[in-house]
Amino acid sequence: MMSSSRSSLAFWLRLVLVAFIFAALEIYGRFYADPAFMSPPSGIFRAFVERILPEPKIIEALFLCVLQIAAAYGLSILFGTLTGLLVGATSFSRSAFFPIVLLLFAIPQVSLLPLVILFFGLGPAAKIAFGFSHGVFPIIMNVVAGMRDVKELHLRAARSMGASRSETIRHVILPHAVPSLFTGLRLGMTMTLLGVILAELYVSTGGVGYYTRLFAENYNPAPLFALIGCLAVIAILFNELVRLAEKRLTPGLRRSAALTNLVKE
Amino acid sequence: MSESAISIRNVSQRYGDAGAPDSVLALDDISLEVRKGEFVCLLGPSGCGKSTLLNVIGGLFKPTSGMCHVAGRLVDGSPHPDKIAFVFQESTLFPWYSIIENFRIALKFQGIPQSEWDDRAMQALKAVGMSSFASHYPDQLSVGMRQRVNMARGICVETDILLMDEPFAALDEQTRMVLGEDLSQLLAATGKTIVFVTHSLAEAVFLSDRIVVMSARPGKIKTIIDVNEAHPRSPDFMLEPRFSELRNECYALLRDEIRSTMAAQRDPQSAGA
């Protein structure tokens, strides 16, 4: 009871805050701001309906953006998880290869963006590659960390019960790494989005990047913000997808929370 | 009854290379016979090598020197899950599996046919009064309930020998006592041979047939105390004068050990490691 009324209060408070921010933006945008740089939320919404939705080229560009993110993320998950499992499998492979991963991760990748474009061209390949190179590292790092932090006590218990090496990996090390894997997947999603969108904005001959530049250079903030809003919505949807997968697939999170509170002695 | 279930001969264990500054002689020439069906406690200050000795018996590693036989078989650094089960602290339950899945996995690791898993698990859970929690996850239970389940998991594999390493260390005094009583009853019914590590004096006296008091650095057997009291033991045993006498005897033996360990920690030069 207590906690449910608290959480609904938190929800309303959050809603009020968001409404307040929108109202403030609306008032500022309408009455005070320079219309060349800023548009009130109502204007952005109108621009979304009138300038973005009816424009098949923009919709196509957004759709392509979604596909690129999905492709980059899929590759990140595949390679990140596999590499993570290989590097994290034994303490030897970890000490041999993990420093390389850390080193690569430490490079500020934006500085390599022109190189990536040069290499992969102006099309989707460059954006997928750049999204992938951002997304893959957090996944590797977290898989390795998850496998490393397995409890000595659990390993000893499994061994004393007669578990083979492969049984230990399957039933102890991997399940232990699942929460950490999802931390990596969430971070990896954020980074993939960053990579793809950075590349999109950098290459302004077509796609979303072209339109953002077009609107910005024409001092046309309403459709610009509407387009950015679309990217934000895409990002939120992708993140929700990962969160849902995490909720379904993390052992121990499957059960209902209500049951948890019932049986504590 | 006089048959030897566990036979430890001249076992020494050194961690690190002899002569290296961080090398520790954890066990120094330990010999001990444990009879079939006997409940033996290893009692001693922390760091005296109790876990090390238990792990040697359980075959989790090979001792630096000496031999250990279990049920006539040489234990040489590899576990014998058909003969020996371990019970560690409650946190050994795998948190990603529900209680029943924890049992299944233990039975699977041990090589028990799948058709027997659930019957055995439910039987063991019933024995500790936890059968209605089979589908719960470990973190949904209190620490005491978890340890009850963890004990049941060690029992359901039906080995002749049970090795318990401070299983109640994370529990409060009252829960410890209640679980101790449960354990005494369960064991009287099964006739298992048990080696139990603890640093609780009351626990040692209440549960043991014999208490092996160990001294620290290097770990040696200082004395073995007999507790002549039939299992299962009732809480009334704790009220008898003999209980306090035994408890005091253990305390007197341990106090010297703990004092010398603390002195050694303060002044590492005098440590005889």
Ligand SMILES: Nc1ncnc2c1ncn2[C@@H]1O[C@H](COP(=O)(O)OP(=O)(O)O)[C@@H](O)[C@H]1O
């Ligand atoms: N894996 C290890 N490597 C090095 N030293 C260890 C290791 N395990 C235990 N020791 C040392 O051996 C001694 C005995 O440890 P242990 O058997 O765990 O004692 P207890 O269980 O009685 O507390 C301690 O001094 C401990 O620091």
Ligand SMILES: [Mg+2]
């Ligand atoms: Mg110990």
